[in-house]
Amino acid sequence: MGADTEDAPTAVIATDPDEEGEAEKKKRTRPWLGWVITIAAALLISTGTRAYAVQSYFIPTPSMTPTLMPGDRILVDKLSSTIHRGDIVVFQNPPADQGGPPTLVKRVIGLPGERISSVGNQVLINGKTLAEPWLPPLVGECVEASEHITPTTIPAGHYFVMGDCRGDSDDSRYWGTVPSALIVGKVDVIIWRNSHPWLHWF
Numbered sequence: 001m002g003a004d005t006e007d008a009p010t011a012v013i014a015t016d017p018d019e020e021g022e023a024e025k026k027k028r029t030r031p032w033l034g035w036v037i038t039i040a041a042a043l044l045i046s047t048g049t050r051a052y053a054v055q056s057y058f059i060p061t062p063s064m065t066p067t068l069m070p071g072d073r074i075l076v077d078k079l080s081s082t083i084h085r086g087d088i089v090v091f092q093n094p095p096a097d098q099g100g101p102p103t104l105v106k107r108v109i110g111l112p113g114e115r116i117s118s119v120g121n122q123v124l125i126n127g128k129t130l131a132e133p134w135l136p137p138l139v140g141e142c143v144e145a146s147e148h149i150t151p152t153t154i155p156a157g158h159y160f161v162m163g164d165c166r167g168d169s170d171d172s173r174y175w176g177t178v179p180s181a182l183i184v185g186k187v188d189v190i191i192w193r194n195s196h197p198w199l200h201w202f
Contacts, residue, residue, distance in 0.1 A: 053079050055184070056191070057090055057103065063163035063170065064088070064105060066136050073192035074105075078185035083108055083159065086134045088187040088202060089178075091161075096175035105187065106171050106178075107134065110152075110160030118147035121166075134164075141168045148173050159183070 059072040067088070068074065076090045083089065087108045093100045110116040115126050121144055123130040138144070144166035150173075154160050158177035163169025172178065190200040 053077070054188075057105065059105065060101065062142075062168060063165050064107070065142055065165040065168075067107075067134075067164045068105065068187075068190070069193060071193070071195070072190050074187050075189050075191055076185040077188045080186045083111075083180070083183070083186065085109065085111055086132075089159075089161065090184045090187065091178050092182040092184065094175055094178055094182060097170065100170065100175075103184065106161035106163050106169070108159050109162050109172075110154045110177075112154055112156050112158055114160075115151065115153050116149055116160050117151040118149035120146055123147055123149065136164060138164075138166060141165070143167050152177070157181075 055076050055078055057074050057076055059068045059070055059074065062070050074090075085108055088105060089108055090103055090105045093102055093104055097104075109123060109130070109132075110125065117124045117127075123132065142165035147162075147166065152160065154177050157180045159180070160172045160177050162171045162173065187202055189202065190198060192198060193200075
């Protein structure tokens with residue numbers, strides 16, 4: 001014969017409405033607290049190691065739209081020693097760019113020793129079409145019917161840079177290549193967009 005079973009009595013626990021309200025507040029606050037901690041950490045890193053490793057920058061112009069938008073705040077890795085094609089870099093204004101801002105941000109397109117040119121809106125590296133998977137779809141004033149790249153052999157220790165907003169970017173097409181000595185560092189992450197925290201890593 002099977003053993004008899006008996007349901008265990010169920011305990012009823014009374015809940016305090018005030019405690020439930022506090023729990024809901026904590027749930028709503030937790031995501032914002034995470035953002036506050038993230039931004040605080042980013043600013044601490046930016047200020048505490050500013051001279052050595054990481055620095056924050058504010059994007060004032062639309063030349064890198066839509067990748068970087070005016071008003072974005074970015075963190076730049078100043079210790080990275082290797083620069084690759086497609087990297088976004090911050091650099092001091094080249095002497096040939098008269099009257100420009102003291103620092104600029106553009107994307108690396110051509111590397112030292114390469115021959116860069118263009119046919120229509122296609123960039124050529126050593127005579128071959130360059131695939132640009134990093135380039136977002138361009139609309140409006142960013143559309144450029146022709147890249148206007150004068151055939152150039154990039155000097156040793158120099159980089160050819162362009163803005164992602166090809167139709168509205170003052171870059172190496174107009175004032176030449178950027179020597180590595182002027183490069184501050186590579187853009188690692190966006191930490192602020194549209195007046196609120198916004199994390200996007202590169």
